[in-house]
Amino acid sequence: xxxKFSEVFQPKLFELFKKGNYNKQTFTADLIxxxxxxxxxxxxxxxFGIASGxxxxxxxxxxxxAGFLVSFFGGSHFLIGGPTGAFIVIVYGIVAQYGISGxxxxxxxxxxxxxxxxxxxLGSIIKFIPYPIVVGFTSGIAVVIFSTxxxxxxxxxxxxxxxxxxxxxxxxxxxxxxxxxxxxxLSLGCLLVIIFWPKVTNKVPGSLIAIILGTAASILxxxxxxxxxxxxxxxxxxxxxxIEVPKPVVPHITxxxxxxxxxxxxxxxxxxxxxxxxxxxxxxGVTGKRHNSNTELIGQGIANIITPFFGGIPATGALxxxxxxxxxGGKSPVAGLVHAVVLLLIFLFLMPYAVYIPLGCLxxxxxxxxxxxxxxxxxxxxxxxxxxxxxxxxxxxFLTVIIDLTVAIEVGLVLAIILFVKRISETSSIKVLEGxxxxxxxxxxxxxxxxxxxxxxxxxxxxYEIDGPFFFGLASKLDEIDRxxxxxxxxxxxxxxxxxxxxxxxxxxxxxxxxxxxxxxNVQIILSGVNDNVLAYLNKVGFAQELGKEYIFxxxxxxxxxxxxxxxxx
Numbered sequence: 001x002x003x004k005f006s007e008v009f010q011p012k013l014f015e016l017f018k019k020g021n022y023n024k025q026t027f028t029a030d031l032i033x034x035x036x037x038x039x040x041x042x043x044x045x046x047x048f049g050i051a052s053g054x055x056x057x058x059x060x061x062x063x064x065x066a067g068f069l070v071s072f073f074g075g076s077h078f079l080i081g082g083p084t085g086a087f088i089v090i091v092y093g094i095v096a097q098y099g100i101s102g103x104x105x106x107x108x109x110x111x112x113x114x115x116x117x118x119x120x121x122l123g124s125i126i127k128f129i130p131y132p133i134v135v136g137f138t139s140g141i142a143v144v145i146f147s148t149x150x151x152x153x154x155x156x157x158x159x160x161x162x163x164x165x166x167x168x169x170x171x172x173x174x175x176x177x178x179x180x181x182x183x184x185x186l187s188l189g190c191l192l193v194i195i196f197w198p199k200v201t202n203k204v205p206g207s208l209i210a211i212i213l214g215t216a217a218s219i220l221x222x223x224x225x226x227x228x229x230x231x232x233x234x235x236x237x238x239x240x241x242x243i244e245v246p247k248p249v250v251p252h253i254t255x256x257x258x259x260x261x262x263x264x265x266x267x268x269x270x271x272x273x274x275x276x277x278x279x280x281x282x283x284x285g286v287t288g289k290r291h292n293s294n295t296e297l298i299g300q301g302i303a304n305i306i307t308p309f310f311g312g313i314p315a316t317g318a319l320x321x322x323x324x325x326x327x328x329g330g331k332s333p334v335a336g337l338v339h340a341v342v343l344l345l346i347f348l349f350l351m352p353y354a355v356y357i358p359l360g361c362l363x364x365x366x367x368x369x370x371x372x373x374x375x376x377x378x379x380x381x382x383x384x385x386x387x388x389x390x391x392x393x394x395x396x397x398f399l400t401v402i403i404d405l406t407v408a409i410e411v412g413l414v415l416a417i418i419l420f421v422k423r424i425s426e427t428s429s430i431k432v433l434e435g436x437x438x439x440x441x442x443x444x445x446x447x448x449x450x451x452x453x454x455x456x457x458x459x460x461x462x463x464y465e466i467d468g469p470f471f472f473g474l475a476s477k478l479d480e481i482d483r484x485x486x487x488x489x490x491x492x493x494x495x496x497x498x499x500x501x502x503x504x505x506x507x508x509x510x511x512x513x514x515x516x517x518x519x520x521x522n523v524q525i526i527l528s529g530v531n532d533n534v535l536a537y538l539n540k541v542g543f544a545q546e547l548g549k550e551y552i553f554x555x556x557x558x559x560x561x562x563x564x565x566x567x568x569x570x
Contacts, residue, residue: 008119008294011073013333026331033330034338036203037080040324041067041339042346043207044369046232046354047362048083049313051148052091054100055236056354057347058311059083064343066315069303071336075295076280078287080321080336081303085369086271087314089144089405094264096163098257104308105257109265114272114301123293129274130420132385132393133412135378140400140408142374145366152230152363155183165401182227187360190214194368202327207365214361232362233355250309267406268304268314276300276317283322320372388419421472428468433496457560458567460489465496470507470534490523492563496556498529503537512543524566527552528559 016022041063049059063082070081094103117123147168151158157178162168190210197206218229280291296317303315325335382393392415399408457463495511503511515525530538530552538544544552553559 008121009298010075010292010295011299011333012075012077012292012295013072013337016332016334022332022334027334029329029331030335031338033325033328033335035342036328037321037325037330037335038339038342038346039208040205041080041082041318041321041343043205043211043362043365044318044321045083045343046357047365047369048085048088050232050235050359050362051085051088051145051366052083052313053095054091054103054313056232057351058313060343060347060351061310062307062312062315064340064347065310065312066303066307067343068337068340069306070276070299070315070317071333071340072299073295073302074299074317074333074336075292075297076283076317077289077291077332078283078322078326078330078335079276079280079291079296079317080325080339081276081300081315082318082321083313083315084275084318085145085366085373086138086141086275086316087268088148089141089400090264090267090271091313092148093163093404094261098260101252102257102261103313105253106261106265106268107304107308107312107314109258109261110268110272110314111301111304111306113266113269114297114304116301117269117273118294118297118299118301121294123273123277123295123297129413130389130392130416132382132389133396133409133416134274134278135375135382136393136396136412137400137405137408139374139376139379140397141405142370143401145373146370149363149366149370152359153184153187153367155180155187155230155360182221183229183358183360186214186217186229186358187364189217190358190361190364191367194364205324207368210364211357211361214358214364215356218358218361219356229358229360231355231359232357235359236355263406267409269301270409271405272300272304272314272316273297275319279317279319279322282319283326286323286326388423392416392419424469424471428466430464430466433463433465456564458492458564460491460567461494461560461563462490462492463494463496465499467499469502469504470497470500470511471502471504472506490521491567492524492526493518494526494528494556494559494563496528496559497531497534498555500529500534501531503534508537508541508543512546515547524563525551526559526563528556530554 042060045059045063046056047059049056049062052059067080067082070079074081091103094106098106144165147165148161150156150168150172151161154172155178156172156175158171158175162171190213193210193213194206197204197209218231221227222229276296277291277293280293280296283289284291300316307313307315321339325339330336379393379397383390392412395415396408396412399411493514495514518525525547527538527547535544535552538547538552551562553562
């Protein structure tokens with residue numbers, strides 16, 4: 001089978017100009033939307049950078065480089081890329097343990113994984129991750145983000161804040177005596193501005209207004225000697241000397257570093273895939289457009305491979321910025337390119353003024369981000385569901401908060417798979433039917449025998465009926481039933497498979513084992529109601545030839561007739 005990369009990589013930007021549908025009116029709409037989204041992204045990029053344990057300019061660099069690349073190579077008309085709250089927890093942990101070089105390696109590896117996922121057409125599979133897992137770790141991340149902002153929101157003095165949840169709160173309680181009322185009041189004021197500003201207008205983001213007002217208040221109060229506030233400049237004094245445009249840097253990479261970073265890289269890739277594709281799906285639902293999920297994964301991968309070398313952190317599609325793009329009239333990926341250019345101009349000419357922004361103001365922005373991410377209403381709703389979904393939800397949530405996001409995703413996925421298999425196994429069955437009371441027909445038997453009629457089955461013929469997928473979760477039941485209900489004098493066994501949509505290798509192995517055991521007992525196996533998919537599989541692996549195609553029937557009537565004939569002969 002030939003593989004063409006062009007089949008899975010079809011950026012929407014390229015399609016736009018290839019079809020020649022772009023005009024002046026569309027560009028004007030994209031220009032306006034891009035400028036607005038760039039302004040919206042500014043405070044978030046700075047806040048996410050600091051919260052992730054890196055500098056504010058690294059957050060802004062990520063929004064510029066990754067934002068441009070995601071729109072240039074992505075598979076969505078509207079998706080806006082950049083740093084998001086989902087990565088704060090894992091990036092903070094990587095930087096604390098392995099430093100910036102470890103983060104670069106992890107992000108590049110994540111980008112490679114994303115490109116491979118897109119190339120192998122795994123974009124649609126990502127959408128099938130159970131919803132309780134998504135809500136569990138999203139809500140967990142929200143709690144962790146909130147936890148990391150308590151220090152700056154309350155103005156606590158803590159030299160080295162632990163990255164783990166429980167030690168963090170232990171540190172908070174141990175340093176409550178360092179609480180600063182003026183820092184708290186400034187943070188609370190900024191939070192209230194963010195909450196209530198949409199009642200004034202939605203054209204300008206409340207977070208930007210909060211930064212302007214909070215910074216102005218901080219400067220005035222400090223100037224008149226009323227109070228001093230912790231600012232970006234006090235945390236990153238090197239910014240006062242000006243901003244240098246970053247040059248590509250290649251870190252020293254060892255095989256040990258790659259091995260250590262592979263697990264967090266997988267988490268970054270999975271988070272990026274989930275968040276970007278969910279955002280693209282929401283955008284499609286609002287606009288009626290369709291994104292290309294595999295192209296989107298490749299575009300996200302390219303962005304995450306290139307961005308770290310300019311000092312950036314992991315990036316993905318951001319739902320809030322994407323919706324802002326749509327609501328402000330964005331029509332194509334060009335709006336995302338404009339948003340990146342706007343941020344670049346801010347980075348080059350206005351970034352030195354960022355040193356005056358209070359950390360409490362950024363904490364207020366991130367507290368609001370955490371609240372919006374928490375999905376507490378959905379969380380509360382899912383708690384009313386069945387025990388399986390509730391257990392997956394709670395385990396994923398608490399592992400995310402208390403242990404680690406990587407562990408939470410891995411355990412959540414494994415648990416969801418195990419519980420899904422258990423649920424399918426419980427709804428599937430294998431039973432032995434009484435010979436003279438086998439009701440009539442499959443759906444495709446064309447009413448050759450009415451459902452209320454009965455088949456005359458020889459007493460030496462035993463009928464097994466498999467109801468549901470014959471896979472590893474059900475296959476062992478066939479051996480158990482055969483051992484428990486084996487009767488003397490049986491000459492033919494019919495395996496009725498009319499309700500078997502598919503069979504895996506474990507099911508086949510158990511079926512072959514029953515056939516071999518029956519051969520030793522001089523008992524013939526006959527298959528009934530085998531659909532085309534299952535029959536094709538039996539032919540492919542050679543079992544149909546081993547059993548004999550003359551013993552495989554599309555429905556029960558000829559199968560019973562053949563069984564009765566063989567029983568009389570034997």
